[in-house]
Amino acid sequence: MTYPPPPQQGPQQPYHPGYPMQPYPLQPPPKKSSPWFWIVLTAFILLCGGCTGLLAVAGTSADKSKTTSTTGVAPAAGVPAQTSAAAKPKNNVAPAGSAVRDGQFEFVVTQFAQGDKELGSGWSHVTAQGEFALVHVKITNTGKEQRTFSASNQKVLDDQGREFSSTTSAFDPIPNNGSSFGDDLNPGFTVERVVVFDVPVGTNLTAAVLHDSMFSGGAKTALR
Secondary structure (H helix, E strand, O other): OOOOOOOOOOOOOOOOOOOOOOOOOOOOOOOOOOHHHHHHHHHHHHHHHHHHHHHHHHHHHHHHHHHHHHHOOOOOOOOOOOOOOOOOOHHHEEOOOOOEEEOOEEEEEEEEEEEEEEEOOHHHOEEEEEEEEEEEEEEEEOOOOOEEEOHHHOEEEEOOOOEEEOOHHHOOOOOOOOOOOOEEEOOOOEEEEEEEEEEOOOOOEEEEEEOOOOOOOOEEEEOO
16 A cells, blocks of 8 residues: 655645656755955946046136136226236337347338428439438348348338338439449448338328338338
């Protein structure tokens, strides 16, 4: 006579008389989480929080710096504001009688006269279409090689911004005025020349533009 097996704990397989009992498969134990996962996650969270804090502090510092630089200190009442020591002359025009440079040449306007209708006498006599303006200028070669001063490269400006070229035909009537073709100056030499301009009567000339050569930028100096 066959008796059923005694009761077992846990899930049981159904009993079939005449068939052998099969062992019930055991469940594997649950895997434990690796401690390194939590360590890396914690470090990442702390790092992100630190970066956010640094960015916030940097932004605050930049805002404070910008506010300080734009606010400045207002000058006291009655005290004129200081200007930069490197400020350029108004319209880049040097005061009358001051030395200016263009290229290798240094120029100084020593005298200015306007209003003559005629210059010279005899074969060198010339008559102005309007009136002559005479610019007396001292030229020094400050460079290291020979340079040619040419009156034809020089200009004058009036109060309307108009530019006038020199009149080379009126160059020769001026005594001791060198050659109308130009003066070759070696380094260190100085000459004084009168550059003549024929301008409409009543033109208010304000500045001369003196050039080292035909292609140089020119240096401006006031005439009065």
